[in-house]
Amino acid sequence: MAIMKRPITAAAAAIALLLTTPLAADANAAPSAAHGDRKIRMLDFNFAGNGFNKGSTGAPVDDTVAKISGQNAEIIGLNEMCYTQWVALRDRLKAKPGYGGLSEHVVVTNHNIPNCYDPVVNPGGWYVMGLLSKHPSQPVMFGDTPYLDIGYHYRERFRKLVCGDVAVPDAAVVRACVTHTEVPLVIINETSFPNDPAIADDPYYGRSINYAQAKLIADTITPMTRQMPVALLGDLNELPFLPSLDHFYSRCGGRGVFDEVDGEDPRWRGNIRRWVLGTEDCRHRQGEWTMGADGLPDDYHRPYQSNRKIDFIFVDRRHFKVGADSGWVISTPYSDHRIVVGDVTLRH
DSSP: OOOOOOOOOHHHHHHHHHHBOOOOOOTTOOOOOOOSOEEEEEEEEEOOTTTTTTTOOSHHHHHHHHHHHHTTOSEEEEEEEEHHHHHHHHHHHHTSTTOTTOEEEEEEEEOOOGGGOBTTTBTTOOEEEEEEESSOEEEOOBTTBSSEEOOOOGGGOOOEEEEEEEEOTTSOEEEEEEEEOOOOOBOOOTTSSTTOHHHHTOTTTTSBHHHHHHHHHHHHHTGGGGTSOEEEEEEOOSOTTSGGGGGTBSSTTOOSSEEETTTTOGGGTTOSOOOSSSGGGOTTSOOOOOBOTTOOTTOTTSGGGTOBOOEEEEEETTTEEOOTTSEEEEOOTTOSBOEEEEEEEEOO
């Protein structure tokens, strides 16, 4: 089956606009003046709201709210949520101390998900992802939409990048972005639909969807780091030492400008089974596993045999400093993913 880039529909764009905080932002805006080094707490979580949690707005939401507030997270990236779950989590989090001014940027990634249907809150059965923050934030516009469509709508999954400019108190404005890239798959083989111009003209013909989406995201957000602090949170569906993430990592074969919050923790150095890429030996491109319920978290020699680190918080090296204790994960019984937390220093 041929998988092609297709433009997002006008209806989906309109839905995303309705769901996003209605404030304007210039994608090339300069940051506000910094007031000195400041720690910023970020959190990323694939909620697994449909298949794993079957649309529940009860215990899975309560547990996540408790963990977000317990960690005192300021910038929160969330993936795979029914819109009913998003609304429930947002409203319950607002009731927690310090979260009364919660801001949100949320976009639709799937439609007509039966477990997500609610006649009042979610009549379209929307599956969503997005950004929450304790602080005021403005959406970043990509053309006329408050998200970047990252293409290749495999199985009608509309993967996107959504960003908000977060006004962190006593610091600069931070551009925080959330995404969810596709599971690595080959788009098509060389004998499929050779005369289709939409495929023949595709520069990523025959490449992994994941790789193509990662490159588009990196090409989009890397230039932003010249003007302001940038963070990328999300489920990237790829191990840290593999080629898709070369676009983000600044070291060990990487071509990017980012560090991952768990990349300096000495506990994870040398814990990846040997492949043939060389990058798996890099002590800066490892980290604690974030997915794999059948894994062995105490076996540091072979964690990727049954566990995978595929959830990340990246911060640009120009503006942030990552230390040995900047990243950690939290387990939860309500998802097949673990929660990633990053405590990073925003440089003066």
